[in-house]
Amino acid sequence: MNGRIKISVIAAGAVVGILATALTVLGNPANMGFCIACFIRDIAGALKLHSAKPVQYFRPEIVGLVAGSMIMSLGYKEFRPRAGSSPATRFVLGAFVMMGALVFLGCPLRMVIRMGGGDLNAFVGLAGFFAGILTGIFFLKKGFTLKRAYEVKGTEGFAVPGVLILMFILFLLVPSIFALSEEGPGSRYAPVLVSLAAGLIVGALSQRSRLCMVGGMRDAVMFRDFNLLSGFAVIFITVLLGNIITGSFTGFSTLSQPVSHSSQLWNFLGMALAGWGSVLLGGCPLRQLILTGEGNGDSGVTVLGMLMGTALSHNFGLAGSADSVTDGVYKVGGISTAGKATVFTGFAVLLVISITNCRSKK
Numbered sequence: 001m002n003g004r005i006k007i008s009v010i011a012a013g014a015v016v017g018i019l020a021t022a023l024t025v026l027g028n029p030a031n032m033g034f035c036i037a038c039f040i041r042d043i044a045g046a047l048k049l050h051s052a053k054p055v056q057y058f059r060p061e062i063v064g065l066v067a068g069s070m071i072m073s074l075g076y077k078e079f080r081p082r083a084g085s086s087p088a089t090r091f092v093l094g095a096f097v098m099m100g101a102l103v104f105l106g107c108p109l110r111m112v113i114r115m116g117g118g119d120l121n122a123f124v125g126l127a128g129f130f131a132g133i134l135t136g137i138f139f140l141k142k143g144f145t146l147k148r149a150y151e152v153k154g155t156e157g158f159a160v161p162g163v164l165i166l167m168f169i170l171f172l173l174v175p176s177i178f179a180l181s182e183e184g185p186g187s188r189y190a191p192v193l194v195s196l197a198a199g200l201i202v203g204a205l206s207q208r209s210r211l212c213m214v215g216g217m218r219d220a221v222m223f224r225d226f227n228l229l230s231g232f233a234v235i236f237i238t239v240l241l242g243n244i245i246t247g248s249f250t251g252f253s254t255l256s257q258p259v260s261h262s263s264q265l266w267n268f269l270g271m272a273l274a275g276w277g278s279v280l281l282g283g284c285p286l287r288q289l290i291l292t293g294e295g296n297g298d299s300g301v302t303v304l305g306m307l308m309g310t311a312l313s314h315n316f317g318l319a320g321s322a323d324s325v326t327d328g329v330y331k332v333g334g335i336s337t338a339g340k341a342t343v344f345t346g347f348a349v350l351l352v353i354s355i356t357n358c359r360s361k362k
Contacts, residue, residue, distance in 0.1 A: 031259065063165060111271065132274060277350055
C-alpha cells in the first residue's frame with residue numbers, strides 16, 4: 001500500500017468512529033452505532049424470517065453501506081460484476097460467520113466499538129477473533145482457495161443490491177407489512193434518513209479505503225502490513241473519545257455492558273468461528289457488503305447466507321443472551337446448549353471446507 005491509501009484508511013476509521021458515536025446518541029442501541037451482524041439480524045426479523053420480537057427492524061445502515069459502495073464503484077469504474085467462486089460454500093460460510101458473531105453478540109466492527117465503550121468482554125472476543133484468523137491463515141498457506149470468479153452480466157451485479165434497495169423503499173412506503181420491535185434493541189434506532197446517510201458515507205469510504213478487520217489482521221500477520229489495521233485502531237480511539245465526550249463512558253468493565261455477556265469462553269469461541277470463516281471468505285462481514293455493492297455476486301450470496309444464519313440463530317435459540325439484572329440479582333448471560341453445539345458444528349464444517357479446498361503448492 002502507498003501513503004495515500006494509508007491516509008484514506010485512517011480517515012475512514014475516524015469517520016466511522018464519529019458516525020458510530022453519533023448514531024448511538026441519536027437512538028441506536030448503546031455500543032451499537034454500527035453492527036453488521038446485529039443489523040442483518042434485525043432485517044431478518046423485519047422480513048419475518050425469525051420471530052424474536054426484540055430484534056426486528058429494517059436497518060437503513062445496511063442499505064446505505066451497499067448503496068454507498070455501489071455509487072462509489074460506479075463513479076470510479078470499479079463496478080465489475082463477477083461470480084462463480086464456490087457460491088454454495090460461501091453461503092454456508094456466511095451463515096456460520098453470523099452464528100459465531102451472534103454468540104458473541106456483535107460483528108468485528110461492533111467488537112471494536114464495544115472496546116471503545118469500555119466493554120472488556122470485547123477484548124476477549126478480539127483474542128478469539130485473532131485465533132480464528134490465525135487458523136484461517138494456516139490453511140491459506142496450505143493453498144486454500146475457493147477458486148476464481150468470472151465476469152458475468154451487469155444484471156447479476158445489481159441483483160442483490162437492487163433487491164435490498166427495493167425492499168427498503170417498500171419499508172418506507174408500506175412499513176406495516178414489516179415486523180417492528182416494540183421493545184429491545186430493535187425498538188431503538190436513529191432517524192431513518194440519518195441512518196441511511198451514515199451508511200452511505202461509510203459504504204463509500206470503505207469502498208475507497210478497502211477497510212476490513214480481517215484483511216487488516218491477515219496482512220499484519222502475513223506481510224507485516226498494518227495499514228488496514230490502523231483504520232480499526234482509529235475507530236477504537238475515536239469511539240472511546242466520543243463516549244468520554246458524551247458522558248457515556250463509565251470505565252472498563254466486564255459487567256453491566258449493553259447487549260453483552262460475560263461468559264468469556266463463548267465470547268472467545270464465537271469470534272474465533274467468525275474470524276476463521278471470514279478469512280476463508282476473504283473478508284469480514286462489512287467487507288462482504290462492500291463487495292456486494294461493487295457487483296460481486298459471490299459476496300451477494302454470502303450476504304444471503306449471513307441473513308439466513310441470523311434467522312437460524314434466533315429461530316432455534318442459538319444466539320447469545322446478554323447479562324441482566326433481575327430483582328437486584330446480576331445474571332450472567334451466555335448461550336444455550338444448542339448454541340454451544342452449533343459453535344462446535346461450525347468448527348467442524350469450517351475444518352472440512354478448509355481441508356477439501358486446499359490445493360498442493362508446487
